[in-house]
Amino acid sequence: MNYRTLTLASVSMAAALLAGTVQAKTLIFCSEGSPENFSPARATSGTTSTAAAETIYSRLVDFERGTTNLVNSLAEKYEVSADGKVYTFTLRKGVKFHTTSYFKPTRTLNADDVIFSVERQLKKDHPFNPIGGGKYQYFDDLGMSENLVKIEKVDDLTVRMTIKEALSPFITNVAMPFMSVYSKEYADQLQKAGKMDDIDLKPVGTGPFIFVDYVKDSTIRYKTNPDYFEGKSSLDGLVFAITPDSAQRVNKLKAGECNVAAYPNPADIENLKKDTNLKVLQQAGLNVGYIAFNVQKKPFDDKRVRQALNLAINKKTIIEAVYPGGIGETAKNPLPPVIGWAYNNDVKDYAFDPEAAKKLLAEAGVPADTEVDLWAMPVARPYNPNAKRMAEIVQADWAKVGIKAKIVSFDWAEYLNRTREGEHQTMMLGWTGDTGDPDNFLYELLGCGSAKSGGNRARWCNQAFEDLIQKARKTSDRAERGKLYKEAQVIFKDEAPWVTVAHAVQTVPMSKNVDGFKVDPLGRFKFYGVSMK
Amino acid sequence: MLSFFFRQILLTIPTFIGVTLLAFVMIRIVPGDPVQIMSGDRGLSPEVYAERMAALGLDRPIWEQYTDYIVKMAQGDLGRSMYTKESVLSEFISRFPATLELAVAAIIFAVGVGLPAGMIAAVRRKSVTDYSVMTVALAGYSMPVFWWALILVLIFSMTLGWTPVSGRMGLIYFFQPITGFVLIDTLILGEYDAFWSALRHLALPAVALGTIPMAVIARMTRSAMLEVLQEDYVRTARAKGLSPFRVVAVHALRNALIPVVTVIGLQVSTLFSGAVLTETIFSWPGIGKWLIEALSRRDYPILQGALMLIATTTILVNLVMTLTYGIINPRIRHKR
Numbered sequence: 001m002n003y004r005t006l007t008l009a010s011v012s013m014a015a016a017l018l019a020g021t022v023q024a025k026t027l028i029f030c031s032e033g034s035p036e037n038f039s040p041a042r043a044t045s046g047t048t049s050t051a052a053a054e055t056i057y058s059r060l061v062d063f064e065r066g067t068t069n070l071v072n073s074l075a076e077k078y079e080v081s082a083d084g085k086v087y088t089f090t091l092r093k094g095v096k097f098h099t100t101s102y103f104k105p106t107r108t109l110n111a112d113d114v115i116f117s118v119e120r121q122l123k124k125d126h127p128f129n130p131i132g133g134g135k136y137q138y139f140d141d142l143g144m145s146e147n148l149v150k151i152e153k154v155d156d157l158t159v160r161m162t163i164k165e166a167l168s169p170f171i172t173n174v175a176m177p178f179m180s181v182y183s184k185e186y187a188d189q190l191q192k193a194g195k196m197d198d199i200d201l202k203p204v205g206t207g208p209f210i211f212v213d214y215v216k217d218s219t220i221r222y223k224t225n226p227d228y229f230e231g232k233s234s235l236d237g238l239v240f241a242i243t244p245d246s247a248q249r250v251n252k253l254k255a256g257e258c259n260v261a262a263y264p265n266p267a268d269i270e271n272l273k274k275d276t277n278l279k280v281l282q283q284a285g286l287n288v289g290y291i292a293f294n295v296q297k298k299p300f301d302d303k304r305v306r307q308a309l310n311l312a313i314n315k316k317t318i319i320e321a322v323y324p325g326g327i328g329e330t331a332k333n334p335l336p337p338v339i340g341w342a343y344n345n346d347v348k349d350y351a352f353d354p355e356a357a358k359k360l361l362a363e364a365g366v367p368a369d370t371e372v373d374l375w376a377m378p379v380a381r382p383y384n385p386n387a388k389r390m391a392e393i394v395q396a397d398w399a400k401v402g403i404k405a406k407i408v409s410f411d412w413a414e415y416l417n418r419t420r421e422g423e424h425q426t427m428m429l430g431w432t433g434d435t436g437d438p439d440n441f442l443y444e445l446l447g448c449g450s451a452k453s454g455g456n457r458a459r460w461c462n463q464a465f466e467d468l469i470q471k472a473r474k475t476s477d478r479a480e481r482g483k484l485y486k487e488a489q490v491i492f493k494d495e496a497p498w499v500t501v502a503h504a505v506q507t508v509p510m511s512k513n514v515d516g517f518k519v520d521p522l523g524r525f526k527f528y529g530v531s532m533k
Numbered sequence: 534m535l536s537f538f539f540r541q542i543l544l545t546i547p548t549f550i551g552v553t554l555l556a557f558v559m560i561r562i563v564p565g566d567p568v569q570i571m572s573g574d575r576g577l578s579p580e581v582y583a584e585r586m587a588a589l590g591l592d593r594p595i596w597e598q599y600t601d602y603i604v605k606m607a608q609g610d611l612g613r614s615m616y617t618k619e620s621v622l623s624e625f626i627s628r629f630p631a632t633l634e635l636a637v638a639a640i641i642f643a644v645g646v647g648l649p650a651g652m653i654a655a656v657r658r659k660s661v662t663d664y665s666v667m668t669v670a671l672a673g674y675s676m677p678v679f680w681w682a683l684i685l686v687l688i689f690s691m692t693l694g695w696t697p698v699s700g701r702m703g704l705i706y707f708f709q710p711i712t713g714f715v716l717i718d719t720l721i722l723g724e725y726d727a728f729w730s731a732l733r734h735l736a737l738p739a740v741a742l743g744t745i746p747m748a749v750i751a752r753m754t755r756s757a758m759l760e761v762l763q764e765d766y767v768r769t770a771r772a773k774g775l776s777p778f779r780v781v782a783v784h785a786l787r788n789a790l791i792p793v794v795t796v797i798g799l800q801v802s803t804l805f806s807g808a809v810l811t812e813t814i815f816s817w818p819g820i821g822k823w824l825i826e827a828l829s830r831r832d833y834p835i836l837q838g839a840l841m842l843i844a845t846t847t848i849l850v851n852l853v854m855t856l857t858y859g860i861i862n863p864r865i866r867h868k869r
Contacts, residue, residue, distance in 0.1 A: 028704065033826055036616045044616075133618045216627060217818035217826075218701055239704055243816045244826060251686055252698045 025532045026237040027514070029525065030249040030258040034217050034242055037132065039200035040180035041121055044137045050524045051240060053177030055222055056098070057205035058229075060089050060114065060159075061175045065526055066518030068286065068339050068436030070175055074109065074206065074229075080476045084166025087174075089114070091157040096227040097183045098210045102202050105185060109206060111153040116184040118151045118161075128187060132200050138178040142434065143167075168476045172437035177524075181206065208233045208528035218242055234531040253278065253509055259532065260510040260517065262525065266385065269325035272509045279512055283519040284329050284503040286336055288441070289383035289430035291374075291394065291499040292457040297425050299366050306496040308360035309426075310350040312401040313394055313499055322390045323502055327382075331500040333489050335441050338521040341478060342438040344486040347493050349500075357401045368402040375408045375427035378415060382504035383430030390428065390501070420454030428501075429457055436522060438485045442469045446492065458497035465491045534859075541855050545848050552844040553606070556837045557599055561591075589833070611838035616830050621838035625820065630713030631701065632819030635812070636804045638735050639743035640797065647747040648793070651754025655762065656781055666751060674748035678810045682741040686814075689737060696737050699816040703730040738815040742807045746800040753796045757789040764788075791858070798854030802847050 033047045040053035053059075062073040072078070075089040095109035120128040121136040122145065139145055147170065149162045163170055173179065186204045190196050203211050206229070209222035220240040224233050241258055243249045249261040250268050254275065264272060273280050293300040293309070300306055315330050322328065332349035335342060376391035377384060384390060388409070395405045405426070410418060419427050433440050444450055447469060448461035465488050472484040492498075506519050513533040520526055568585045586592045590601060605611070611621040647670075654666040690698045697703070702715055706727040711718045716735070719728040761767065762785055770784045771777075805821075812821035820839065827835035 037618075213707065215707075215818070217822055218816070219704065219707075221707065241700060241704065241816070242818075243699055244822060245699075245814045245816070247683060248686070248699050248814055248816065251691060255690055255694070255698050257698055257700075 025235055026239060027235050027260065027527060027530065027532060028239045028241055028258040029527070030243045030252050030261040031220075031240045031525075032242075032246075032249070032262040033244055035214075035220070037200040038203040038211060038214070039132065040177040041117070041136055041139070041182075042132050042200060043177055046523050049177040051220055052203060052205075053180050054207075054524050054526050055209040055238065056203045056207045056211050057177075057180035057182075058207050059175055059177075059179050059181060060091075061171065063175050063436060063520075063522070065529055066283070066520065068172075068521055069341065070171065073175075074114075074181055078171075080171075084168070084474060084476050085163055087161045087163070087171065088154065089159045089161070091159065092229060093157065095206050095229045097186070097206055098204050098225060100202070100204060100210060100212075102198070103183070103186045103189065103204050105183065105204075107185060109181070109183075110156045111159045112184045113181050114159045115151050115153060116187060117180065117182045118148070120182075121145070121178070122148060122151070127191060128196060128199065131196050136178065138176060138434075142173050142176070142178075144173060144178075166474050166476070168473055168481060169435065169437040169439040171476070172435045172440075176435055209238050228528075230528070233528050235527065238527055250509070253511065256511065259514050260508065260525070260527075262508075264507055264509055266323075266325050266327045266507075269327065269507055269509075277512055278509055279514075280507060280509045281517060281519050282326060282505050282507050283521070284336055284338060285382070285506040285519075285523060286338055286433035286436055286521040287383045287430060287504050288331055288334055288336060289328070289381075289428070289501045289504065290331070290334070291426055291428050291501060293497060293499075294422055294425050294427070295458055295460045295497060296422060299364065299370065299372075300425060302364045302366075303495060304360045304364040305366055307350065308357040308364070308366075308401065309398060309403065310496050310499050311353045311357035311360070312403070313397045314352045315349075315501065316352070317397075318390055318393050319502060321393060322384070322386050323504070325507075327385070327505050327507065328502040329505055331503050332493070334446060334492060334498065334500060335438055335485070335489065336433070336503045336521070339433075339436060339438050339441075341482045342485040344489040346486075347489055349493075350496075354397075354401050361401060361403075366403075369404055370402065371404045371406060372398075372425045373408045374398075374405040375410075375415070375419060375424045377412070377428050378409050379412050381430055381432075382506075383432065383502065384428060385504075387428050419457050422454065422457075422459050424457075427457055430504075432523070433521075438481075439469065439473055442485065442488060443473065446497065460495070460497035462491060462495055462497075465495070537859055538856060541852060541859070545852055548848055549845070552841065552848070553603060554599075556840040556844070557602055559837065559840065561595075606841065611841065612834035614827070614835050615832045616827070616835075621835055622842075624823065624835070625839060625842050627713070628819050628823050630710075631715075631817060632808055632812070632821060634714050634716065635735070635738055635742060635808060635817055635819060638739035639804060639807075640746065640800070642739050642743035643746035643750050643800070644797065646743075647750030648754050650747075651751040652758055652781065652786065654751070654755045655758030656777075658759065663755075667755070670748040670751040672748075673744045674752075676744060678741060678745070678807050679814055681744060682737070682811055682814045685737050685741055696733050699734075699814070701731065701734050701817060702727060703734075706730060734815075738811050738817055741815075742804065742811040745803055745807060746797070749796055749800065749803075750793060753793050754789065757792045758785060761785045761789045795854065795858055798851055798858075801850045805843055805847065 031047065035048040035051035036043065036045060037048065038052040038056065040049065040057055043049050043052065058073050060073060060075040061070050063069065064071045074092055074095060076092045078087055078089045080087055091109060091111065097105040097109065099105060119126050121139040123129060147163045147165060147167060149164055152160045154160050182199065183204045187199055190198050208225055208228045210225050212221040212223055214220045219242065222238040224235055224237060226232050243252060246263060246265045250264050250272065252258045253261040269280065272278055293306045295301055319328055319330055332347055333344060337343050374391055374395060377387040380386060391407045395407060398405050431441060431445055444455055446456055446460060446465065448466045450456040451459045451461040468484045468488040472481045475481045475484065506523060508517065508519050510517060515531045515533060517530045568582060568589065590598050609622055613620055614624060650666050654663040657663050686698055689696045706724065708722065711721060715731040716728060719731055767780060767785050770780045808819060808821035809824055811817065812819045813825045824839055
């Protein structure tokens, strides 16, 4: 029997009832679920990132609100060495950590805090590494554990990171939640007191809001950080009302019980737009839904066939039927437009032209009534809320140009495995970006490496394209990288390994008096910079 | 008496073993394997996959897994949540009071409304009252809980504005739990405003959850009552010139209650399954909501552990009910 559990459950904590009034400018957010903890390093879900990284913590560099552009945050500047392997960050002076009921800082932010936050995840022998299970999913998944060689203190306000290979997406990783900066002073205090677990449950950061209290599955409370280095938020406070049922989130918003609601039901969106007390913000998110052609299987080894089947599909019908209420917009590139600096807006999408499609198929020598399989996902995802319906529309479109598609589906795990093995001829899938870096789309989904390992479901490996994205990975100058990616998208469109179907649109409904909210492309919610009238 | 108690307790053992098997098998018959499903769209490297399989103990022979699971369970170790990494047992215990509070409120509603309604229907047999009570009971019994809950919200929260949409207490009140029962805690602290707020938050979920048991209790009371009203002793009581109310409420009701008590005991499992939906809709921070969140995250250790704990609770409640019933009604005890 676990005695700690028993004591926790039976011995009551000291009760303190603070029945203050919620001030006029406290923003109440109807969030979708409970965070796993308050530790950005250990977070595996957007829910946790919103509750911890975006509110309590800050990072060396960050994403500008509403975009995936990088801005300096705790670092006032950084420099990259000529070989692209050494990053030197200069920290801001005088950044204060939160003062809470459980911690009073005696010094401002310095290099030790940054090093502590990274080494906890990097070094297996770090005292804080095993806390909470010793799993740092994002740190590992995004290749930090492999690529980061060391992190060193140059002086109190300068930190140097050295990486194995010059990979430019590295700096985007530094802006991710898992690179949030913790207070080493607080960690030391916890270690002395033998309460190391608290680092993930009672957070101390430098972010715009200070953690006050969490009632499991019910409410998270924050107060405004008066010393926030970008300036104090104009909100008096912030409360998350955890509301897992999406219909109820909308009801609460309408009844005025919350000011912003997460992830409304697509079916409710039209109705929300009509409500005069509310406003609804929408923006295409960091994702893409696609149909991939397996280029290793006939007839899809022929570019003309792939182009023809692109021409045969009427995307407008798909958007209306599968993405109602404006929850999806047509995609022409494998990247979403929200990555503005790398998105090629000059690319022309394939028009809906069945006649041209028939011609191309005839040229390629594909006989009429050729049978192909079309794999449809068994689950709903934002980038494809109804794969079965989409498959039926595509099937009808292809039939008109003489391609008979047979719809195939398996349960989800099986589906992912078999398509990774390349059993399909054509299949549907999508991707939600982890980092907002174009590399996270183009290299992961269309590179030659993942054509071998199976993440590239088209199994398409094009040398010209590969050279461009490899070069872009090693270029740290952003404008230069953007050019390379734009060029790669032209090759992609011509080669047509996919039908780019749609980008799911994120919808955030809120009450009329909420000002300055920006939809976050990474699907999180940021309340700094938001005000209430 | 003792032999009856003993027999009843022995009888729960096979049920209990059945439940352990069921919870154990559940995690293993899901199509695909749980590790794959839990990893989502991304896929896993073979090393990480092997590591997670080992963490769940799925890489060992099945009988070994089962004995290991039983041994650990006997020590109170039901594994850890994959999401929060906390122990399943402590997560369960911290949420149980909320569910219990809701369930008790639902039962109070069900008995408070169902019992008088059933009695009136029985006394006014074949009248308009009787038919309307029975129709309402039938409707209540066949109402899908989540739909009914949303309808209640639409009427009482959205249209009339009497009750809050969801949650357990107004956001302005905020304190550390003492017992975990909000109504009790607020009274202990003497915070009467917070108590009212909690009560208003409790009203709709309790009605939503209590509707089915209410219907069952109403129908059961009616039929038990009808049976009892034809008994000789009731006729005797009437002949003695007792007031009709006294005859029904005292003489008849006492005997009619025996089957009704059993039915209330049997409603425990209904309450648990209803709580899953009710709590999710009303953001009630209890076991049901926790389960749904675990389900959507494929948090198997929680699902397996919670199934065990819920089944155990249900078995225990039914055992207590049977024993109580044995005390109330000697006829049960001496059945061979």
